[in-house]
Amino acid sequence: MHTSWQSEFAHALRSPGAFVPQGVISHNSEQPFRRFAVHRNNVIVGLLGALEARFPATRKIVGPDFFKAAARLFIQAHPPRSPVMMFFGDALPAFLESFEPAKDVPYLADVARLEAARTRSYHAKDARPLTEAQLRETAPAALPELSFTLHPSLEIVESPHPIVTIWMMNSGLLEPAPIAPWRGEDALVLRPKLSVEVRILLPGGKTFLRRLARGQKLQEAADAALADDPGFDLPANLAALFTGLATGMSCEPREERKI
Amino acid sequence: MRVIKLPFKAGAGFKPEHFTAICAGPQPAGFFEVHAENYMGEGGAPHAQLRFLREHYALSIHGVGLNLGSPESLDKEHLAKLKRLCDCYEPESVSEHLAWSSHEGVYFNDLLPLPYTEESLKFVISHIDEAQSVLGRRLLIENPATYLRFAQSTIPEAEFLAALARATGCGLLLDVNNVFVSARNHAASANAYLDSFPLDLAGEIHLAGHFATQDSGGAPLCIDAHGSPVVEDVLALLKCVISRTGPLPTLIEWDNDVPEWPVLRAEVLAAQKILDEAPSVWSASAVA
Numbered sequence: 078m079h080t081s082w083q084s085e086f087a088h089a090l091r092s093p094g095a096f097v098p099q100g101v102i103s104h105n106s107e108q109p110f111r112r113f114a115v116h117r118n119n120v121i122v123g124l125l126g127a128l129e130a131r132f133p134a135t136r137k138i139v140g141p142d143f144f145k146a147a148a149r150l151f152i153q154a155h156p157p158r159s160p161v162m163m164f165f166g167d168a169l170p171a172f173l174e175s176f177e178p179a180k181d182v183p184y185l186a187d188v189a190r191l192e193a194a195r196t197r198s199y200h201a202k203d204a205r206p207l208t209e210a211q212l213r214e215t216a217p218a219a220l221p222e223l224s225f226t227l228h229p230s231l232e233i234v235e236s237p238h239p240i241v242t243i244w245m246m247n248s249g250l251l252e253p254a255p256i257a258p259w260r261g262e263d264a265l266v267l268r269p270k271l272s273v274e275v276r277i278l279l280p281g282g283k284t285f286l287r288r289l290a291r292g293q294k295l296q297e298a299a300d301a302a303l304a305d306d307p308g309f310d311l312p313a314n315l316a317a318l319f320t321g322l323a324t325g326m327s328c329e330p331r332e333e334r335k336i
Numbered sequence: 337m338r339v340i341k342l343p344f345k346a347g348a349g350f351k352p353e354h355f356t357a358i359c360a361g362p363q364p365a366g367f368f369e370v371h372a373e374n375y376m377g378e379g380g381a382p383h384a385q386l387r388f389l390r391e392h393y394a395l396s397i398h399g400v401g402l403n404l405g406s407p408e409s410l411d412k413e414h415l416a417k418l419k420r421l422c423d424c425y426e427p428e429s430v431s432e433h434l435a436w437s438s439h440e441g442v443y444f445n446d447l448l449p450l451p452y453t454e455e456s457l458k459f460v461i462s463h464i465d466e467a468q469s470v471l472g473r474r475l476l477i478e479n480p481a482t483y484l485r486f487a488q489s490t491i492p493e494a495e496f497l498a499a500l501a502r503a504t505g506c507g508l509l510l511d512v513n514n515v516f517v518s519a520r521n522h523a524a525s526a527n528a529y530l531d532s533f534p535l536d537l538a539g540e541i542h543l544a545g546h547f548a549t550q551d552s553g554g555a556p557l558c559i560d561a562h563g564s565p566v567v568e569d570v571l572a573l574l575k576c577v578i579s580r581t582g583p584l585p586t587l588i589e590w591d592n593d594v595p596e597w598p599v600l601r602a603e604v605l606a607a608q609k610i611l612d613e614a615p616s617v618w619s620a621s622a623v624a
Contacts, residue, residue, distance in 0.1 A: 082451055082486065083407055087439035090448075100451075100487040103551065104523045111552040112483040112521070115559055119446040127445075157443040160401020160414060161376045200377025229378070271381045 090117055091156070124152045124165070131166050131196050134247035135173070135189045138182060147176055163200055167193055184238035191244050191275065194232040194266040198273045201230035204324040206269045211326075212319045219328065221296035225289045225318060226325035230268035233283055233336055237261040241277045269321030279317065281309025286322070290336045339474065339507075340539045341428035342367050342394050342585035346607035348600055349398075349589040355385050357597035365604050367394035367428065369587050373401050376417045386425060396429040396540065396587070397422060401443065404463045404477070405450040406436035419471050429540060429585070431476035431509045432467070434460065434497065451486035452496045457503075464504040476539045477501070478509035481517040481546075481560030493518075494532040501537045508534065510584075511542035512573045513566065517558040520548075526573055535581050543570060543607060544589040563592035565603060575610055583611040 085098035095110055095117075103109040128148045129136055136144040151172045157165045170193055173179055174186035206228060215223070234240065241262045245251035263278040265286075278286075281302035288298035295315070302309040325331075345366025350358075368389045375382050375397075389395060399418055403411065422430055435447035450456050468475055477500060479493060491499070497508055510533065519526035545564030551557040566588065578584060588603045 082488070083436065083439055086448065087442070087444070090444060091442075101484050102487050103484055103521070103555075105551070105553045105555045109484055109551060112557060115483045115557075116446055116448060120444050123445040157445065158441050160373050160403075160411075160437060160443050160445075161417070162373065162443075162445065163377055199380050200382070201379055203379035203383070230380075268380060271384055 089113065090120055091153075093153075121149070121152065124157065125149070127162050128152075128166050128169065132169065132189055132192045134244050135169075135185060135192055137247040138185060138188060138243070139179065143178075147173065147179065150176075163196060167197075169193065184236065184240060184243055187234065187236035187238055187240045188244050188247070190236075191234045191240050191264050191266065194234050194264075195273050195275065198230040198232055198266045198268045201228075201268060204228050204230075206321045207319050207323045207326060209316075209319045212316070215326070220315070221294065221299075222328055223295050223326045224292055224329070224331050225295070225323045226327075226331060227286065227290050227334070227336065228267060228269065228322055228324050230266075230273070231286070231322060231336060232266040233278065233286060234264040234266060235261075235283060236263065240264055241275055244275065265322075267321055274321070279310065279314055281306035282314055282317070285309065285314050287336060289318075289323075290334045292331050292333045340585065342396060342540060344583040344585060344611070346586045346588065346604045346611060347394070347396070348604050349587060349591065350385075350389060351590070351594050351600075352382070352385060353594060354597040354600065355388075359388065362392075363601065364608065365393065365601075366608075367396055367585060367587075369396035369398050369589075372397050372399040372418055372421055372430075375421055390425050395425060395427040396431065396585070397425065397427040399430070399432045400447065401437055402432045402463075402467060403436050403438045404432055404460055404467065405434055405448070405456070406438060406463075407456070407459050408439065410463050410466055411438065415467060415470050418467075422471055422473060429476060430471065430473050431478060431540065433478045433480060434493075434500070435480045447480055449480060449482050449484060449486070452489040452491040452493060454490070457491065457496060457499055460500055461503045464500060464506050468504060468506065474506060476507045476509040478511050478542065479514050479518075479533075481511070481514040481521075481558075483521050483557065483559075485522065492532065494529055494534070498534040498537070501534065507539035508537045509540045509542060510535070510538040510577065511544070512577060513542065513544040513546055513570050513589075514560060516567075516570050516573055517546050517560050520556045520558045523555065527576065530573065530577060535577065538577075538581060538584060541574065541577065541584050541586040542589055543574060543586060543603075544591075546570075561592060562589050564590075565599075566607070571606075571610060574607070575614070578611060578614040582616045583614050586611060 089098045097113045155168045170186045170189040239262045241264045246253045263283045265276045265278045284305040285302035288301045299311045343366040347367035348365045350368040350370050543566045544562045547559040547561040
């Protein structure tokens with residue numbers, strides 16, 4: 078099929094230099110630059126807007142001009158592959174990680190990871206969380222053998238930097254202030270109902286949740302978490318499961334999920 | 337044959353920032369329209385809001401990413417997502433554009449023009465056939481706002497749209513602002529376009545604001561910006577259309593620089609007033 082008009086149009090849209098594809102004209106011009114620029118502008122403004130809306134804290138950290146310049150390069154290298162724009166920018170954190178001009182902000186990529194996770198969590202499947210009453214009704218002796226289904230919106234973002242604190246300070250949730258001591262924070266991103274929550278994971282919580290997500294029983298997951306972090310507190314982590322993290326529990330083995 | 341399930345009233349493009357205001361009480365909107373792609377996530381607030389709209393109002397699902405105007409084959413995965421959305425919400429109307437937005441897997445986030453030739457007629461017909469057959473629904477196809485034209489075009493746009501409808505059984509979505517914008521941009525007459533447009537196939541009307549500027553040669557250039565009120569000239573065209581068709585489902589689109597709900601609501605009421613003053617030409621037979 079003869080599709081060269083479309084290839085030329087697409088090529089011209091993606092090229093930074095101003096040229097109009099062959100055969101694209103207007104009533105008053107054989108080379109309507111300004112008119113073609115309307116489309117070029119629609120594309121770039123729309124994509125920049127999508128990234129600015131998804132990564133507001135990342136943008137605040139580096140400033141709007143730096144963000145725009147980085148986003149333009151990102152769009153050039155990673156244009157969207159789907160008309161479903163809500164997930165456009167999933168690859169921005171990895172791009173920022175290797176983005177030379179941002180190397181003085183070593184936590185930037187992880188804050189972007191946190192923001193990307195928040196959007197995925199916002200759009201994840203609905204599920205009804207287990208309640209604290211359900212925990213109280215469970216015989217303590219049965220607990221070690223239980224496996225849990227975690228909420229579909231649950232994501233973990235780990236970082237050697239205090240990303241939750243930094244994100245909160247750049248989202249108007251916390252007064253900006255010097256952060257000391259500078260300690261890594263693992264973020265738990267979760268949407269129990271309609272609002273996305275960001276929490277700092279308890280010590281060992283990352284391993285505990287990952288093991289549970291893989292289908293391990295409570296006892297096995299707790300043992301692994303304790304081995305990983307001596308500060309792991311089973312009662313606290315168990316109670317946390319019933320604050321929106323878990324949506325099902327069973328004494329049967331269950332399907333594996335990676336978080 | 338006209339099969340219009342949307343009420344013959346003015347409606348509004350839904351913006352999530354208006355949700356609380358819309359929930360506060362019954363709104364003078366005959367229907368709400370949403371962009372399909374914004375509801376292709378799996379859950380959360382967008383679907384909770386859409387369920388509310390579905391429960392209380394007639395619903396139109398308007399796609400922007402089906403890429404019907406591309407010579408490439410349709411994205412089956414995207415079409416399947418659109419089908420899931422339609423099957424879930426059972427909208428009164430599903431519409432798309434005579435435009436393309438993806439090429440070789442890259443999505444351009446804009447509605448891009450195509451040459452109007454016998455060859456493009458063939459692939460657009462085949463895409464609409466495929467989409468309607470997968471969706472199990474009739475589509476309305478919208479006339480685009482265009483800034484440019486292709487030297488190789490041989491078929492006038494209104495004729496192209498009529499041919500699509502004849503071949504596929506689809507209906508048309510007449511965007512009156514697009515008619516105005518395109519006529520200005522091509523130094524043509526909006527009234528002449530409407531005279532050649534198959535109005536009997538229009539199942540919905542769109543209205544929106546545009547941005548008026550000039551091209552590099554100083555000629556008028558109107559940009560379909562959806563960021564301001566509908567202008568008087570466009571309302572005059574609406575009156576001209578419905579004096580021939582009778583009232584049609586008429587949507588106000590306001591997608592950029594979105595105002596508070598009362599401002600959009602006032603636009604809906606203004607359109608409704610025009611519909612109320614129109615002679616009832618079609619409605620009696622169409623709702624039967």
